[in-house]
Amino acid sequence: MLLDSDSESDVAYELCQVVGRAILPYRSGDAFGTAFFFQDGDDPVGESLLTAADLVGASGGELGLRASVTEPAGVAPAVVSEAEIVPGWARFPGDGVAVLPTGGLHRYAGDGGWRWRVQPVPAGIAAGPEVVARLGADAGSAFVLALGVREDGSRPLEVAIERVVRDADAVRITTELPPGYVGAPVFIVQPDATGEVSLYCLGLVLPGVDGHPVATFDRIRAVLPVTPGDV
Structure with missing residues (x-):
């Protein structure tokens, strides 16, 4: 239309x-991209971070943390290394998609004394x-x-x-x-x-x-x- x-x-x-707070900056080496939160249904386990498969896989990948997507202010780090998140990315090159279940992201935040404040794209x-x-x-x-x-x-x-x-x-x-x-x-x-x-x-x-x-x-x-x- x-x-x-x-x-x-x-x-x-x-x-x-x-959905402005669904969006995170992603970087892997010299490649810059965008990732976004998606909520598949009402179950929190259904929340995932999605991006393009071609961005994921090189060492040193990291997610940027915008100030608007974390709380309280000033506690979260500027970036999260993907090496610190378990489970990590699942890549599906045939479909062009990479998926990161967000349980590890929420645990990482809890361990650091902060929490996510996001607006996932709803199913x-x-x-x-x-x-x-x-x-x-x-x-x-x-x-x-x-x-x-x-x-x-x-x-x-x-x-x-x-x-x-x-x-x-x-x-x-x-x-x-x-x-x-x-x-x-x-x-x-x-x-x-x-x-x-x-x-x-x-x-x-x-x-x-x-x-x-x-x-x-x-x-x-x-x-x-x-x-x-x-x-």
């Missing part, structure tokens, strides 16, 4: 309010196969909520308003995104079966040239049940 510019601005603003807006199937060759509005990379090394929260298309089974963002956007969640709006326009999280950004494939949530959901559970 292609929106007018005013409506796109409204959706971008609303996303920052509703209720994750795009199902019927949402993906309604995409077509005509470009629709897409909203990428990410942590960009500034020249001074800062990672501000940004919303890129882009275009998304589907060609057969491939879903793509049609333009190349700035550094830091790989792994970030992609949102769209679409009329549901009753004609009411609803917001959906389509999936996450994968690496690409002159555009980016999107790992859609029907693929992501297929790997969530086989990721390591909370231990």
